[in-house]
Amino acid sequence: MNNEFYIGWMPKAPQGFARHVKRVLLTILPVVLLTGAMLAWLQKRFSTASFEFGKLTEVTGVYFKDPVPMLRVNAGNDIWGNTSYISIPLVGYGKHGANGIIREIEIEHKTSLDHKQVILKGTLLYTDGRTIMQVSSNEIASVKIVPGRTAETATVQKDLGFRKVKGEIIDPKCYFGVMKPGEGKVHRDCAIRCILGGIPPMMHVWNDKGESNYYILVSSTGIDINKAVQDYVAEPVELEARLVQYGDWTLMYVADMKNIRPISSLQLFRPASTIIACGTGCTQ
Amino acid sequence: MGVSYQAIGWNRQKKQYDWLIFGFCCIYLSTFILVTAIFNPEYTFETVLIRSTSTLALLILHVILCIGPLSRINRKFLSLLYNRRHLGVTMFVLAATHGIFSIIHFHALSNVNPLVSLFTSNVNYNSAGGFPFQALGFFALVIFFLMAITSHDFWLHNLSPKTWKTLHMFVYGAYFLVLMHVMLGAIQYERHPAFVLLIALGAAAVLTLHLVAGTREVKKDNSLFDPAVNGFVSVCDVNEIEDNRAKIFCVNSERIAVYRFGDTLYAIHNVCKHQGGPLGEGKIIDGCITCPWHGYQYLPNNGQSPPPFKERVSTYDVRIEGNRVWLNPSPFPEGSERPGTVISQPSN
Numbered sequence: 001m002n003n004e005f006y007i008g009w010m011p012k013a014p015q016g017f018a019r020h021v022k023r024v025l026l027t028i029l030p031v032v033l034l035t036g037a038m039l040a041w042l043q044k045r046f047s048t049a050s051f052e053f054g055k056l057t058e059v060t061g062v063y064f065k066d067p068v069p070m071l072r073v074n075a076g077n078d079i080w081g082n083t084s085y086i087s088i089p090l091v092g093y094g095k096h097g098a099n100g101i102i103r104e105i106e107i108e109h110k111t112s113l114d115h116k117q118v119i120l121k122g123t124l125l126y127t128d129g130r131t132i133m134q135v136s137s138n139e140i141a142s143v144k145i146v147p148g149r150t151a152e153t154a155t156v157q158k159d160l161g162f163r164k165v166k167g168e169i170i171d172p173k174c175y176f177g178v179m180k181p182g183e184g185k186v187h188r189d190c191a192i193r194c195i196l197g198g199i200p201p202m203m204h205v206w207n208d209k210g211e212s213n214y215y216i217l218v219s220s221t222g223i224d225i226n227k228a229v230q231d232y233v234a235e236p237v238e239l240e241a242r243l244v245q246y247g248d249w250t251l252m253y254v255a256d257m258k259n260i261r262p263i264s265s266l267q268l269f270r271p272a273s274t275i276i277a278c279g280t281g282c283t284q
Numbered sequence: 285m286g287v288s289y290q291a292i293g294w295n296r297q298k299k300q301y302d303w304l305i306f307g308f309c310c311i312y313l314s315t316f317i318l319v320t321a322i323f324n325p326e327y328t329f330e331t332v333l334i335r336s337t338s339t340l341a342l343l344i345l346h347v348i349l350c351i352g353p354l355s356r357i358n359r360k361f362l363s364l365l366y367n368r369r370h371l372g373v374t375m376f377v378l379a380a381t382h383g384i385f386s387i388i389h390f391h392a393l394s395n396v397n398p399l400v401s402l403f404t405s406n407v408n409y410n411s412a413g414g415f416p417f418q419a420l421g422f423f424a425l426v427i428f429f430l431m432a433i434t435s436h437d438f439w440l441h442n443l444s445p446k447t448w449k450t451l452h453m454f455v456y457g458a459y460f461l462v463l464m465h466v467m468l469g470a471i472q473y474e475r476h477p478a479f480v481l482l483i484a485l486g487a488a489a490v491l492t493l494h495l496v497a498g499t500r501e502v503k504k505d506n507s508l509f510d511p512a513v514n515g516f517v518s519v520c521d522v523n524e525i526e527d528n529r530a531k532i533f534c535v536n537s538e539r540i541a542v543y544r545f546g547d548t549l550y551a552i553h554n555v556c557k558h559q560g561g562p563l564g565e566g567k568i569i570d571g572c573i574t575c576p577w578h579g580y581q582y583l584p585n586n587g588q589s590p591p592p593f594k595e596r597v598s599t600y601d602v603r604i605e606g607n608r609v610w611l612n613p614s615p616f617p618e619g620s621e622r623p624g625t626v627i628s629q630p631s632n
């Protein structure tokens with residue numbers, strides 16, 4: 001029997017023990033390195049979405065309260081000489097929609113913002129050619145409202161009919177760059193929090209070419225859509241609803257929660273499945 | 285005895301142990317962060333912090349759970365067991381960083397309290413794929429917290445070793461919660477099979493080591509003795525016990541250590557009062573039976589820790605007839621003086 005005996009309170013471990021510990025440590029070291037490197041390497045790639053944290057941008061446009069708070073911004077003339085617009089949905093600070101901050105601005109400036117030309121400062125978030133903006137209470141004072149000038153033209157709308165699409169309900173604020181990942185199971189609680197906080201839920205759809213599109217979910221019956229989608233956020237769903245093109249965005253009018261159905265994630269990734277979505281092209 | 289009874293400070297071994305833990309943590313964290321930054325440059329700081337701390341905590345948890353059975357299989361691992369609680373506290377600090385940061389990241393700045401949000405945002409408690417996995421992590425963290433704050437021996441004495449041990453057995457429950465936390469959380473998101481494989485590998489290692497160490501002990505415990513004669517059972521040959529060492533016998537489901545100290549045999553209960561370490565695997569040092577796990581000491585002739593310590597274990601009677609050692613498995617009250625039995629002839 002080996003007569004060495006280990007006691008931890010002694011200043012030095014017996015030689016045999018010390019040698020053994022060294023061997024163990026030398027085995028553990030590569031395991032630690034490899035595990036760390038492998039886990040880090042195999043993580044899903046993060047999206048290129050961007051949140052301009054700390055950078056304020058001044059945007060001039062017409063504010064619309066409905067269907068979701070957004071700013072319609074004149075983007076110059078298109079090739080036919082028609083004025084083109086981009087719409088920038090607004091969100092509040094943290095996990096809040098824009099309604100609260102807009103109300104504060106309206107109280108501060110003692111006027112309604114709806115259909116008015118405003119100059120807002122905020123932080124931009126963008127992905128896949130779409131932009132949204134965060135407005136926080138620090139920027140209330142700098143808001144400028146052009147008195148009395150309402151929007152000259154209504155936003156162009158076009159009924160695209162009932163469609164069945166497969167994708168994932170996201171909160172655009174996180175998905176557009178505040179969080180990475182801003183989708184899927186790991187981010188689910190946060191997405192629910194954001195949507196319950198008033199950030200408009202969107203349906204993210206994509207096709208096998210990797211093109212993405214985002215449909216803004218709205219209720220066609222007056223129910224609180226943010227609350228109604230709580231159980232379907234951040235998981236694969238199939239959703240049947242009337243699609244309406246609204247300027248450069250597409251709205252999805254959900255009539256009944258029965259039209260949202262959880263599906264297996266395999267259904268999203270099966271390459272030969274029906275067109276899950278079209279890129280921006282097919283909503284024209 | 286030449287031992288003085290100072291409180292045990294951070295001796296050289298402890299310091300080395302802590303530096304090693306610290307070094308390994310730094311290596312892991314920097315590897316994880318660096319590899320993420322290089323291969324996944326769109327990363328955000330929050331996510332890399334949440335993920336590097338969580339995965340390291342889980343890795344350390346595996347080491348913690350494996351050291352126990354490993355040191356039963358090979359005694360040389362005892363040197364890693366001795367300061368295992370330092371690993372435990374480190375693991376807790378990492379898991380708490382991950383958990384608290386996750387709560388802030390995913391639940392703060394919202395319209396409800398973050399802790400309320402933790403349990404009420406995702407309420408799919410009856411679905412497997414949709415299950416609110418964060419709640420599982422929360423309960424695991426509570427267990428680790430209780431274990432970390434009671435890890436000092438002060439609590440061991442205050443709670444009684446039995447309660448303490450029970451509390452610390454919850455580590456297995458917490459391990460299970462963490463596995464489910466990961467399986468129902470990150471694994472539902474990350475699609476690469478290596479993640480599931482790693483989890484399975486880790487769990488298999490923990491399970492196998494426990495089974496191997498367990499079956500060995502059960503085998504030892506089940507060795508049969510001839511029926512008792514006048515209360516004594518014949519256990520072994522005198523020569524089988526080395527000087528200053530013991531052999532352990534499990535008679536009537538009690539483990540008893542029979543020690544040889546010079547030319548005398550003594551028998552005491554095998555279970556250390558500290559954390560139940562196997563006294564029979566210890567050694568007599570400075571005249572005291574010394575527990576192999578953390579070095580608690582007991583006098584062979586009465587099972588008492590030398591003053592000022594107050595631990596006491598049961599003692600037993602032993603007898604020698606011819607070359608056979610006979611042991612009486614009825615215990616004397618803890619700390620009872622027993623004369624032992626003198627080996628009359630030189631045994632070799």
Ligand code: HEM
Nearest residue numbers: 186334335338341342379383386418421422424425462470
């Ligand atoms: C309050 C307690 C906890 C909360 C709120 C929490 C939350 C989370 C969240 C949100 C994720 C997914 C993060 C992501 O991938 O982006 C996650 C993953 C993970 N958690 Fe926890 N967790 C908690 C406790 C724990 C504990 C105690 C452990 C034990 C070691 C742990 C280990 C892990 C591991 C290994 C992962 C997978 C790797 C990762 O994605 O970070 N968690 N946790």
Ligand code: FES
Nearest residue numbers: 556558559561575
């Ligand atoms: S179990 Fe800790 S010293 Fe015996």
